[in-house]
Amino acid sequence: MESPISNKMSVSLLNKRRVFVQTENGCVLGMELERKDDAHTVKRRMQLTLNVPTAETSLTFGDILLNNDLSAIRTDSPLLLTKNLMHRSSSTPCLSPTANALQQKDQSNVVEIIGHSGDFTETKELVDEIVIALRSNIEPVPVNGGLGGAYYFKNLNGESVAIVKPTDEEPFAPNNPKGFVGKVLGQPGLKQSVKVGETGFREVAAYLLDHDHFARVPLTSLVKITHSIFNLNDCVIGNAIQNNKGVSKIASLQQFIPHDFDASDHGSSRFPVADVHRIGILDVRIFNTDRHAGNILVRKVSDGEFGRVELVPIDHGLCLPECLEDPYFEWIHWPQASIPFSETELEYIKSLDANFDAKMLRKELPMIREACIRVLTLCTSFLKEAATFGLCLAEIGGMMSRQFRFSDQEPSELEVICLEAMKQVMGLSDTEEQIDEKDSKFAKSAMVNQTRALSYNQVGLGKKGRGKGRVKACANGVRSSAKESVGAPTSFVKVTDMNEDEWRLFLAKFKELVVPAMAARKISGINMRNNPRIGSSCQF
Template structure:
């Protein structure tokens, strides 16, 4: 029987178990936890069920030898598994894989079944094979200050762990998260394991049922990849413009992490003694007084709202709600103008355009024109440079996500240069909901028109496939070419939770040549659309744009 990709995962959700005594970090070993061995590269292999195994690559190693080592650990034939690095399936050559990279090992679809475990290791085998320390920084960091600060934070956490100051689980939210503390018991970081995200195999709050790499809470964001996006948002926050807290990707081991009740069918009797290894995002904890949902927006500065909104537009944040905006009072501790700190960016940079959620659209600050300094910042943004930076720092991030970043950056720069305010820009990116009908956003309409022009120019059949996206749409209304979608039926609670699968624009399916042609055509069309927006601004204010947040 074929494995059902969207079906529940039962008793086959694997975890990595590491013997705590094996890690010298708890015993005060003088060896640095992130020491690099000469002529070797360290990588972290994660399976679709959440197992994590650190290993050293020799110069001569290739994808086959890596899978062979994993076979010895997981007992899965090499011809039944694939080693992937973001969008790329690694068939042989590994020379492009940098030190401290995270790879994903999946079982080939043809070999999956609902009755056999997927890549489930034993504790003993992983104890013998893992070659990494208690906390390892993942990624190739070219920003020396970023690495230095992260390294200091990690060492602070390790010192506390050596002194038996354990992390504390975070009760709120849909995914697993943990406060890590310093020697004084103060929270210094929040760690979010990738395999404890909503719907991931080891989610501690009951939202399980999918493997890493499958569509998750948002259809355009895959399970296990929100941590990459958390780091990307920090790296894209140039000059700390929006105040995104320091964020890094790490491999981390501790008994506090959630794991399944069984590994290879055997019950774990004492979870407190089992050290579980995870790949996770690590974000510096920012002391604050409350979040934006606890207080009205009247005390928020125009500058703070604009700065966060500019970031959200660039990264196409699909879940900016008041709960992920921390509020910090002034030095006097009194109510008045406060400082906003944005967190939780795991649902940004989707693989295709969908419906974003911008809480600040409803705030009066977003209707105020941008200041000269804000316009200068927007003008300085370079989408190509940002994409190259992310390819270097987070090479596992998918190319489709980088194209969304480029598209949104171009749109932001054009709209701001045209004199539109933040609220106008956010509304043009948001879809409208009328009764049961969902309509493409104005941004999506421009993209669809650009796709149509390329298709009409007689390009290859792959471009023409985009006409399929428009077959379910019908035009209606005032002759302005506005395309609107008809989505029938009432959503169930489950459908609401995972989000609508509707996607009108998928730039990731274009070849590089087609993408460049699309981008040029988009830039030609966006000007007239922005002009029309300014003319119709008053009437559009009456449209209903409710959006949906993933906050529950």
């Protein structure tokens, strides 16, 4: 019979949750929360360490502002503590007296996995390998390339087994080691639609969404990790922080894949068609805004100069943006992308379930923003419709990419379809004055900023005139709209402007419009090879 003392200890453990609270400057504190604890409790504990008045801070968990209740927070969740906008300085605030105390109060393990995936066996094995090497004084090594901070962690044999990317060392983040600083966590970063400090979540999301290891995304997890090698800029923590214990960071941890070179080192002619297709399918689903040749690893799988190779995609921190913008697909002009999908690939695309993926991401990465999940849902729907219609990968990527027209930035074909779907869902008229004051925020922004120059016939989706003339009219109409709405737009389509009912109606209308748009593209004979695109890579 179990003793009363044992019962009390079990109940006490069940009532506790461990969370990792990160300041906007990158400092991290792991703390145990009782069931009765609320947001004010967390702030008070952080106040003891950071000396920031509670009234001047906000505690957030993804999209959720935690005013009091913490019931939505699971154990091992990362929270972000930021200064309120009215108190935020334009420069990165200095917190030099706080970091030593922060590390002394946090009694975490050297590496702790954040989140609760269904199977963390491989991740745990990788973490154990790293910890054993660290205890044997085998030190990690900084990665020289890229714009952000990254580190090779090794095993007992001195071989690189993982790459760690701290979230506060991203480009523009406060502790970036390469001079790209100037923002705090939670502000727009390299891409306006990806906030600083959130690329690590996206790295993990890409791995989780690569079902059956279809595109070979390496094992990736979110961790809290402590080491003295991590960068700490003087303005954030002061010179006194460099101690033997090191500093704790929230970071993405990705398995290192031994390889021979990357796709930028050689021409693409030797790349297997299936590998290009599988990476492209993933990129379309997750709306990758930075698929350049440098983040496609190439490894030889047979001997000889002309032996077989396989491709491994890495660096997915700029996927799943919060709104549609211009993606960057390196493979869009490769000859393999113009070859039709195989039956295996078509079956895989057919099996994709956007609702399942959305639920999975909400469970595994509850801090990821709902807008990112909507982009995934939209792009998965688009991919499935396009594959069924018979478009090849290059055509799909072409419809998602913006073009140069007289040096103006114009919405992509995908964005044009979305704009028309939004317009029809909201039943907008052609003038701003006719919008009722009680219309939703989405209706107003869609009218004022996005759909002013669009009409159903201009988009080329009506029952009449699905030929070249309509496509040209669409381009002219959209150019005018783009000029009026935004000077240098990152997005013409913001999925967050819709409430849940509008979002469901939008998806249904989108599916109605997308096939006629594809038919119009076929008739017009648009060729991506002769159409320069506007997108550019961040080489991140």
